[in-house]
Amino acid sequence: MIKITQEPIDISVVTASVADEGAGATVLFLGTVRDHGDNGSVSEMYYEAYVDMAQEAMKKIEQEAILRWNLRKFTAIHRIGTQKVGEVSVAIAVSSEHRKEAFEACKYAIDTLKKTAPIWKKEISDSSARWVKGVKLEDTLDGHV
Amino acid sequence: MKCNFKVKLFGSIREAAQNKEVTLCLEADHPTVIDLKASIYAAYPKIAQGSAFLMVAVNRKVVDDTTKISPDDEIALLPLVSGG
Numbered sequence: 001m002i003k004i005t006q007e008p009i010d011i012s013v014v015t016a017s018v019a020d021e022g023a024g025a026t027v028l029f030l031g032t033v034r035d036h037g038d039n040g041s042v043s044e045m046y047y048e049a050y051v052d053m054a055q056e057a058m059k060k061i062e063q064e065a066i067l068r069w070n071l072r073k074f075t076a077i078h079r080i081g082t083q084k085v086g087e088v089s090v091a092i093a094v095s096s097e098h099r100k101e102a103f104e105a106c107k108y109a110i111d112t113l114k115k116t117a118p119i120w121k122k123e124i125s126d127s128s129a130r131w132v133k134g135v136k137l138e139d140t141l142d143g144h145v
Numbered sequence: 146m147k148c149n150f151k152v153k154l155f156g157s158i159r160e161a162a163q164n165k166e167v168t169l170c171l172e173a174d175h176p177t178v179i180d181l182k183a184s185i186y187a188a189y190p191k192i193a194q195g196s197a198f199l200m201v202a203v204n205r206k207v208v209d210d211t212t213k214i215s216p217d218d219e220i221a222l223l224p225l226v227s228g229g
Binding site: 031056113117119131132133135137139 | 153224
């Protein structure tokens with residue numbers, strides 16, 4: 001399942017979405033809003049996405065991860081809009097027969113998402129707001145591990 | 146000259162232009178991404194300041210400067226990405 005949403009991410013729903021009787025391992029990655037950045041304290045993070053293109057990039061990651069690690073199920077959800085410190089901005093869950101595949105696939109998915117999904121974030125503090133310095137967008141399959 | 150090239154803007158670029166989408170005129174008969182960039186940088190000098198880091202997507206694929214564009218294409222200007 002792939003989703004970009006304004007709504008808070010419900011972790012129990014994410015985990016349940018990859019439940020599979022053939023799976024012996026489930027790995028869940030959560031990206032959360034940190035209370036500090038390169039320029040000091042952070043109170044909120046604002047996320048913006050080119051939604052259609054980001055969803056296509058996430059779909060490619062899903063297909064590649066399922067194929068390469070023979071996953072049972074895959075879910076990636078990215079939240080956009082303004083989020084407070086501690087809130088979950090991105091969640092990726094994968095299930096597979098054994099843990100090695102699940103760990104590797106989950107790492108591949110978040111690493112690749114950060115390089116291939118057109119999403120931007122802005123750190124907001126009491127006194128300032130600045131866009132986080134990012135990386136050049138890559139085509140999805142250049143992110144091979 | 147065609148004046149119906151729509152370009153989506155995001156993040157810092159959207160803020161610099163104070164607009165989510167801009168419409169541009171391009172003079173070339175068969176315009177490319179380089180013509181689009183020249184036009185948008187002339188109209189929005191603030192965007193030109195960070196231009197070394199900008200990518201262009203046409204129909205949701207990253208393209209290079211030589212790619213031909215038409216008013217029917219979905220065109221977007223993308224600053225460095227920082228999702229996650």
